[in-house]
Structures are given as structure tokens and as C-alpha cells.
Amino acid sequence: MGAPSINVLFKQTGITAIKRGERGIVVLLLKDTVPATNPIVMSTVSDMPATLSAENKEQITLAFMGYEKPPLEVIAYIVAEDTTDYTAAQHYLETIKWDYFAFPEIADADVNTFATWIKSLRETIDKKVKAVLPNCAGDNEGIINSSNLKNVVGSKIYTAKEYCSRLAGIFAGTPLTISATYAPLSELTDCDHLTKSEMDTAVDAGKLILMNDGKKVKIVRAVNSLITTTADKGxxxxxxxxxxxxxxxxxxxxxxxxxxxxxxxxxxxxxxxxxxxxxxxxxxxxxxxxxxxxxxxxxxxxxxxxxxxxxxxxxxxxxxxxxxxxxxxxxxxxxxxxxxxxxxxxxxxxxxxxxxxx
Structure with missing residues (x-):
């Protein structure tokens, strides 16, 4: 007979629902010395363990910046520095509640593997989570394709990988009543410079890009990587x-x-x-x-x-x-x-x- 199941199928013309819940939890997969308590669950920046590396503390701080509000929580799952097999981490993350995922040190060869994992969680496991992944043409509503080559803070430049934590925090901290389109990134002093035509092409290709309007850096349009639409998924x-x-x-x-x-x-x-x-x-x-x-x-x-x-x-x-x-x-x-x-x-x-x- 199998276990009782709840199939909630979303089409453009139909949604079923009962009760609103909380949202806004970011999961960061970080490479560091694995602590005795793993993952590390944080409600504010002050909850960060002192034992984490400076780079990982920076990534957690970026995630907590949020947008109108910070994320409800940031969960850091720590793996050893030499880890190349992330199966154990993925299995654990299937069992807890979260909304957005980022992996600042992800290898280029692993980007599509993690995209496939997110798609499987959404479509097979029925766990509706999203990931911000660098330069990932995932063609899926659960994958946000972070595509800016440079995200500048003074003399420091964050790559697309290094800035995914910040974007995950923005989306987790955006109220459902508004969009993150034109959301300003107050810490950035510059970013990629694209023409209007180049920006339009990038957005149509499912890329999450930023723009410098002369006064501030902001998100051009809050889109995910989906480009192939169907009758049921418009x-x-x-x-x-x-x-x-x-x-x-x-x-x-x-x-x-x-x-x-x-x-x-x-x-x-x-x-x-x-x-x-x-x-x-x-x-x-x-x-x-x-x-x-x-x-x-x-x-x-x-x-x-x-x-x-x-x-x-x-x-x-x-x-x-x-x-x-x-x-x-x-x-x-x-x-x-x-x-x-x-x-x-x-x-x-x-x-x-x-x-x-x-």
C-alpha cells in the first residue's frame, strides 16, 4: 500500500493550501574543521562559532544581510576541507527544513551535480527548496543562476561563487508581498557593466544579474533559471x-x-x-x-x-x-x-x- 501521500500539484490555474508557515532559512555548505555539533544553526551573526575560518564567517555574514529582513536562520553544514563526495551532507539536508542553498567553494564540475540534486528534491522527494548556484543554466524554477563575474566591494571582488551566499540571504529575507527585482546591494560599489541589450538577453536566458545604475548596485530582475515553459509550467x-x-x-x-x-x-x-x-x-x-x-x-x-x-x-x-x-x-x-x-x-x-x- 505504501505510505499515505500528499500530492500537491501546482499548475498556473490551480494551487491548494491550508496554513501559512515560516520561511527564510538559508543552508550554507562550508569547508572547515568539522565541529562536534554539525550542522551549526544560527539565528543571528552573533551565533557564529569562533572556531570557523575567517572566509566562512564572511560567507555567513553575507547570508545574514538579507533584504528587508535577514533570513530567519542560517544553517551551516560543515564538511572537511578535502571533501569531494557530498552524499552524506545531501542525505542529511533532505531531512531538515530549509529554503535556499549555497555552496561558496563549489567546484565547477560539481555545479550541475548539485543542480540535479535540487531538481530531484523538488520533483521526486517533494521538498520545495531552491539553490543559488554560480553560472548554472539549470532551466528549473528551483535553480537561481548567479551570473555576475565580479561583485565589487571597494578593492575586493567577489566571484559568482563567493556571492551566492549573499543572494540566497536576499531571497530568504524578501517578504512574499514584494519582489527582489531592483533590490539594492548596499555593500557593493560596482559590478559587471552590461548594455541594456546585454541585460535583456541575460535575463531571457534565465540569468540572475546585477547592474550599476550610477548610484547603487541592484538586482536587474529577480528571475530563476527556468527558460523552457510548458502548458502546466508557464x-x-x-x-x-x-x-x-x-x-x-x-x-x-x-x-x-x-x-x-x-x-x-x-x-x-x-x-x-x-x-x-x-x-x-x-x-x-x-x-x-x-x-x-x-x-x-x-x-x-x-x-x-x-x-x-x-x-x-x-x-x-x-x-x-x-x-x-x-x-x-x-x-x-x-x-x-x-x-x-x-x-x-x-x-x-x-x-x-x-x-x-x-
Whole structure:
């Protein structure tokens, strides 16, 4: 029979959710002397162990800078300096909660391996996490492709690898109500200089790039590496903000259903209605919070899937009304669906100004 499962499938026209949870946890994979307690969980910069190298303390500090807020936590998983096999670290990270991953000392040959791991976590393990990886054309909403060659702070230049921790902290510290597009990086004094055409090409190629507008360095557009869209995964999946909201909703429904519904509630029609009502109430909260478009959310029995299941167990649905199909006994299976519209942030503004002659 296998273990009870919760499949939350996101398409552009449907999301199911229950309860908002916390977000904003960054995981850093660092090479150092492995401490007795590993990983190191930090809520502020002051939680950093004194035994870490200066370089690793710098990476943790960069991650904690955040955007409007710092990340909720930064978790440093330490591996030995000569480590080349990261299987143990990956296995451990599959078992704990986090949102964004960065590996400042990642070898070029390992970038695609870690991208594949993140994709597997999202698509196979159903763990909706993201990674900021250097120069990684991952073509996936879970991979942010850090592509700036130089990130300048005075006389110091951070490479794309060395700056991934900072970007992971920015995205983890960005409220779901806004986008990190045009987010300023106050510590930077300069970065790559690209023309408008070069920036457009880079963004369209799924690259996360920075620009110097003459006064400050800022993110050009908060996009992930996804470039290949489908009917079920359209262009909105390219936006980090949109994917963050989808992932948050996914995590909320998964944890709440696991804690409050699976194995605890009778699977009759009345209780399915109560479950749908709870989902609707959650959508109302997201609408009030400015994450979902008001009045565009609905929750209902997935009639097509429920009818297909009934037929698969030998039930003749040909003479049943829609309501009878909705109320039919589906053993331990629940088939519900929802529609919402996620709100994006203002990014492209067109303003026509008419000038009157005197």
C-alpha cells in the first residue's frame, strides 16, 4: 500500500493550501574543521562559532544581510576541507527544513551535480527548496543562476561563487508581498557593466544579474533559471517571487494536512467539505495579505479525478449525478482542486506623459 501521500500539484490555474508557515532559512555548505555539533544553526551573526575560518564567517555574514529582513536562520553544514563526495551532507539536508542553498567553494564540475540534486528534491522527494548556484543554466524554477563575474566591494571582488551566499540571504529575507527585482546591494560599489541589450538577453536566458545604475548596485530582475515553459509550467514560474509563494503554500498544506488530517479525520463528504472550507479560509488570508488576487480563489471536489477513481474500483458512474459522484465513498483517497491567482509585484511600468504647448 505504501505510505499515505500528499500530492500537491501546482499548475498556473490551480494551487491548494491550508496554513501559512515560516520561511527564510538559508543552508550554507562550508569547508572547515568539522565541529562536534554539525550542522551549526544560527539565528543571528552573533551565533557564529569562533572556531570557523575567517572566509566562512564572511560567507555567513553575507547570508545574514538579507533584504528587508535577514533570513530567519542560517544553517551551516560543515564538511572537511578535502571533501569531494557530498552524499552524506545531501542525505542529511533532505531531512531538515530549509529554503535556499549555497555552496561558496563549489567546484565547477560539481555545479550541475548539485543542480540535479535540487531538481530531484523538488520533483521526486517533494521538498520545495531552491539553490543559488554560480553560472548554472539549470532551466528549473528551483535553480537561481548567479551570473555576475565580479561583485565589487571597494578593492575586493567577489566571484559568482563567493556571492551566492549573499543572494540566497536576499531571497530568504524578501517578504512574499514584494519582489527582489531592483533590490539594492548596499555593500557593493560596482559590478559587471552590461548594455541594456546585454541585460535583456541575460535575463531571457534565465540569468540572475546585477547592474550599476550610477548610484547603487541592484538586482536587474529577480528571475530563476527556468527558460523552457510548458502548458502546466508557464512564464510566471520564471519569477522567484511567484515560486516562493507557490512553495510556501505547498509547504503549508503538506505540514497542516500531515499534522491535522491524515489518519485523524473520517473521509466522508461532510469532512471533505470542512477541509475545503479550511483551504478557502487560508486563501482568504493570503488575499488579505496581498499574495493572492482578491475574489479569484475557489476550492472544489476534483470531479474528473474522483470519477476516474470510482471507475477504477468498479463503480458504474454512468447513471450518477455530479453531486452523487462528489458524495461517493472514495475509501482513503481525497480528490480536491483549487484555483487561485498569485499577485506579482510592479516591475514594468509604462507612463505616457502629454506635454501641452503654452
Amino acid at each position: 512564464s510566471i514560474f520564471k519569477k522567484i517571487k511567484i515560486v516562493d509563494i507557490m512553495d510556501q503554500i505547498h509547504d503549508d498544506i503538506k505540514s497542516t494536512v500531515s499534522d491535522s488530517y491524515i489518519g485523524k479525520v473520517p473521509n466522508d463528504y461532510d469532512h471533505k467539505v470542512l477541509l475545503m472550507s479550511a483551504i478557502g479560509g487560508y486563501f482568504d488570508q493570503l488575499e488579505l495579505a496581498g499574495l493572492l488576487d482578491k475574489g479569484k480563489s475557489s476550492v472544489y471536489i476534483d470531479l474528473e479525478s474522483q470519477a476516474a477513481y470510482l471507475k477504477s474500483v468498479g463503480t458504474d458512474t454512468s447513471t450518477m449525478s455530479e453531486q452523487e459522484i462528489k458524495e461517493a465513498n472514495t475509501e482513503d483517497k481525497v480528490f480536491i482542486a483549487a484555483k487561485v491567482k498569485i499577485l506579482d509585484a510592479m516591475e514594468d511600468i509604462n507612463l505616457n506623459i502629454a506635454v501641452y504647448e503654452v
